[in-house]
Every structure is written in structure tokens, then in C-alpha cells.
Amino acid sequence: MKKEDKNVIIKKIADTVKGYENFYLTDIATLDAAKTNNLRRECHKQDIKLMVVKNTLLRKALESLDGNYEELYPLLKGNTAIMFSNVPNAPAKLIDKYKSEKIPAFKGAYVQESFFIGDKYLKDLVSIKSKTELIGEIIALLQSPARNVISALQSGGNTLHGILKTLSEK
Template identity: 60%
Template sequence: MRKEDKSTVIEQIAATLGEYSHFYLTEAAALDAEKTSALRRACFKQEIKLVVVKNALLHKAMESLDTDYSPLYDCLKGSTAIMFSNTGNAPAKLIKEFRKSTSDLLNFKAAYVEESFYVGADQLDALVAIKSKNELIADVIALLQSPAKNVVSALQSGGSKLHGVLQTLSER
């Protein structure tokens, strides 16, 4: 590959890293063509961008950005595929489901999620448990609605009790 081509690829990788807020580093070299196609289809359905890159070019692209990605540099060995997503836990869930069906042929290396680094296969369960932005918003709304619902139901039940007492008194 010529030097000009390498610099173009590095710029494209850097632009993609800046475009997405979360990314996962995986190793998918052990997958055959059929399983790789299935992985790509699953990624497409969940709006995850899957890109296979050369480690040296990815390293240079990471160095060219403002964020310090140095904890991930040790993971750039062997074959590397990057899963880009705007939902923090979507790739982790996909990897976990895919590993069940392919008998652990898709290896998780590391991830950059919510401005934190997760390195090692043992971090996959922690990443699955991370809630997405929409899930957190739904939780906050549910918590905010709960006291209001309690007050409304208490007022409604109190009103019916008071109405019952008044009606009983009027009948006597």
C-alpha cells in the first residue's frame, strides 16, 4: 500500500472514530465466510458499523485524535475488527448472542464506551449491563412519575372514601 493510500485510510478511520461515540475491538478471524456474513447482517440490523482494519493504521488514527486511547494499544494484535455504535451496550449484546451461536469464535478484545475503557474478555458482561441513553431516560421518567401517580391515586381513593362517608351520613 502506498503512503498516500495509508494516510487516506488513517484519515477515514479517524473520522469514523470521531463520528461514533462507542466502539468495540474484536477478533473475527476464526469465522468462516458464512458466519462472517451472518455477523455483518446482524450488525446492519442493529445499526452497528463493522470494519476490519490493520492494527498499525488504527493505532496511527487513534494517535491523531485528541482523546488518549493508549489503554487500547496493547489490544492491537492479531486480526482486528471494529464495531462502531452510538448505543453503548448494543455491540456487547450482539457479541454475547453471536458467541452463543458460533461457539466463541468471535473474540472480544476491548471497548471504548461512555468515555471509559474496557479491556479483556471478562469485561463483556459489564458492558452488556450498561444501560443505553434511552433506557436511562426511561428510568428517570418512571422515577419522576412514581410520586405523582401515588399522590393522584391517594387523592382519588380519599375522594371516593369521603364520598362514601357523606352518602352514608345523608342516608341516615
């Protein structure tokens, strides 16, 4: 491969890393063509971008970025595929779904500006909530007391209206 071609690929990988908040390093070497196509379809459905890369090109792309990704460098051995997503737990859920087949094999992840290296963190990554999920939960918690007060006032008003109506009829 020519140096110019490598530089184009490195820039493309670096731009993709910049474009997503989270990425997972996986190994999909043991997949045959049919299983790889199924995985790609599943990734596409969940807005996950799957990219198979050469380790040296990925390392150079990460080195060209502003952040410090040194913790991921030891994982860049063997075959490496990257799963990019703006939803922090989407790739983890997909990897966990196929955990029994150990495909894709989880190597590590960069999620919400933190590094997660090894299988022991996969369950934690599955349970991470996205920003929109957290905002939704906070809004629901804030609305709950207001709903209870409004409901109590409305039911009390109906009761009071019924009593007044009964008294007026007598």
C-alpha cells in the same frame, strides 16, 4: 498500497471513531463468509457499524485523534474488527450472544470514555445502561410518588363521594 490511499483510509477510520461514542475491538478471523454476513446483518439491525481494519492503520488513526488511546495499542495484533455504536452495551450484547462460539472474540473496548481490556469485562459491559435508559429510569422513579399521591386522592374522592351520596339519600 499507496501512501495516499493509506492516508484516506486513516482519515476515514479517524472520522468514524469521532462519529461514535463507543467502539469495541474484536477478532472475527475464524468466521467464514456466511457467518460474517450473518454478523454484519445482526450488526446492521442493531445500528452497529462493523469495520475490519489493518492494525497499523487503526493505530495511526487513533494517534491522529485528540484523545489518548494508548491502552488499546497492545490489542492491535492479529485480525481486528471494530464495532462502532452510540449505545454502549449493544456490541457487548451481540458478542455475548455468540459467546459460546467465541466469535467475534472480544479484545477490548472504549466505552463512555473508559477502557475495558479483556474478557473479564464483557459481563460488565453487557449490563451498562445507555443514557436514554438511565433517564427513563429516573423519570419513572420521579413519577412514582406523584402517581401514588394522585391515585390515593382519586380513590379517596370516590370513597368520600360515595359516603356523601349515601347520606344524602337517607
